[in-house]
Amino acid sequence: MADDLRLVDVQTEHLDDVLRVRSRSFGLMDSGSRDEWLSNNQVFIDDRRMLGVMDGDELVASARYWPFEQWWGGRKVRMAGVAGVVVAPEYRGRGVGSMVMRGALARAVEQGYPLSALYPATTVIYRHLGYEFGGGRFRYTFPAAELRSLGGKEVSVRRAGPADAGRFLELAGQLHSSGRSNGPLVWPEAKVAEWLGEDNSFCYLAEDGFVVYGWQNGKLRVEELIAGSEATVRALWSIVGSGSSISTDVEAYISPDDPAHLLIAMEADKHAVIEHWMLRVLDAPAAISARGFAPGASLEVDLELDDSELSTNTGRWHLSVSGGSGSLTRVESTGDALRLGSRGLTALYAGTPLASVRKAGLAWGGAAADDGAIDTAFSGSTAYMLDYF
Structure with missing residues (x-):
């Protein structure tokens, strides 16, 4: 990657560059759609929810996120809905998409979003960044x-x-x-x-x-x-x-x-x-405390999390669930624990049965006797969205 590539907050004067890159990714817009697009993106800019990558004086990639809430277990959780991820064709395959997405993830964490979701054009880059399938439309x-x-x-x-x-x-x-x-x-x-x-x-x-x-x-x-x-x-x-x-x-x-x-x-x-849409747990303890859980579930189990992109999630945690609520607190214990990477934690959060998560190589360790209680805690209706964003 060239040394002069740098992450920036997109400004109003960059929108022509963003539109040029977007046109090469998704096709041209008519004039009415263009006016609406410009108006919508000014809101993202004002709220610092639109990031870009510059090469010298030219913007070559951008991404933005919506300030959503999303229902999980019957409770609302703040969620950064990533959209408009575009990279100029001549910069693809050079890590520029990952660079702008890492900037968006860091900003979403900074602004207090426990979760992020998106509709992927390709799953490879997003899985590399810790996203996993959460549900469907x-x-x-x-x-x-x-x-x-x-x-x-x-x-x-x-x-x-x-x-x-x-x-x-x-x-x-x-x-x-x-x-x-x-x-x-x-x-x-x-x-x-x-x-x-x-x-x-x-x-x-x-x-x-x-x-x-x-x-x-x-x-x-x-x-x-x-x-x-x-x-x-x-x-x-x-x-x-x-x-x-x-x-x-x-x-x-x-x-x-x-x-x-x-x-x-x-x-x-x-x-x-x-x-299919993908989900990403950004702040593990905040995501767990905001989510609803099965009302009759009772669970006390240690987790060992490994998040290569968001280090604040990495470490040993104790998961406690009762009365429809959950908490995740740091512990110093050294015994066996259920081990999860960011994709495994996200899949579990979205209600994927732990047996499936284990068979995909996204979870290992822990006591097999706990798996049923974990599944019961995270169980619920099929995850779905009605909207494309």
Whole structure:
């Protein structure tokens, strides 16, 4: 790597360079998208959430991250959502991508984010930096006529819009907390209002749920549907299915555990679309204390962590779980302990069974008798996101 490559905070005057590199990575943007892109990135710059690599006076790579919260075990955990990782073609394969990502990870830790997540263009670089698969973004296709027949006409439902953004967030929070959800994002209320105000967002609100859907490539597509009762589940899906005379199919971004799979007589189309996303534990004790755990789980076990990128995670820790909460504290004991690298810890955090983590060579040591209790503590619903960022 050339000696004059250096990590910098991206400034407004660098955005033309970033856009040039981005165009070589993802293609050209139209003028409207470009204006929105510039506006969005100014916010990242102002909050010091956009890093770049300079070669002399030219910016040749950049990355940024969103200030999200993410549900884990029914509790919200701050999460840096990495996006827009771009490297000029002539600098690829020279460690520049790793350099800008290390800068982004360090900044996220500095700003107090226990977790980071991203959708990978390639897994190799991100696994090298300690990321591992955390969950998926699942899209299923259902027959619209089946949805239309689900009923729920006794439920009062009204059209909704930007003014209802706070209520949407409130309902999602209540239901993700009670359902001990893993993975869904929490967006700022202003962004939710923006989404609800889009021309192609058809929004409906019930007392204990809501749906947002629209048209995509000639099909109806559900972006989010959340409900606290069977009657509301039926009512909201029926509204979507009422378009069955125009669209024979409805695509839906939902969890693999969503009750729709159990209510609809015919199974979803077998060709489900899954986009995997990756997770990274940045601050191990903060991530554990913020996460929810299985309410009945009780666990006392030592961990030996080895994080080659974030040394503050490395060392001997004691993991304690009870009453749905967990803690990770440093200890000096020297006995056998479950050993995990950053990828192994992340996989475990995301609910991957310990047997699978061991078979992948990402965990070893410790007492086999503890594995069941560890799995129980981290168990829960399938981790999923509805959003691509």
